[in-house]
Amino acid sequence: MKLVTKIKEYRAKQDITQEQLAAMVGVRRETIVHLEGGRYNPSLRLAMDIARVLGTSVEEIFTFVED
Template sequence: MEGDRMSLKNRVKELRARFDLTQEQLAKKVGVTRQTIASIEKSSYTPSLFLALKICEVFHSKVEDVFWIE
């Protein structure tokens, strides 16, 4: 896998809109800053497994339905 440009993609922005949450509201629910949520949505930041699971809990979703490797 070395040399491959893999990145973690996600549906956080889409799900946040569906649940009518702002970045700030989601950030508060999972204990991070709004900037962290913005970075996750842009796939420029890879959340810890713990944070990813907390985000999935808010959306009542399985981790593989929210995050995937591309």
């Protein structure tokens, strides 16, 4: 299974940069880059923090799909 995220889409809707989002959830910008590229699976806490900042649910931002 592969993790697919909608972080970039939600960031764009709210005009938030990767750096701003990273600061809001307490990670480095590179972490957001890796999340958006599907190269990193977030902890539950990070996933919840990102969803909260972006004003949506974890399930809306992160989904698993078959490879």
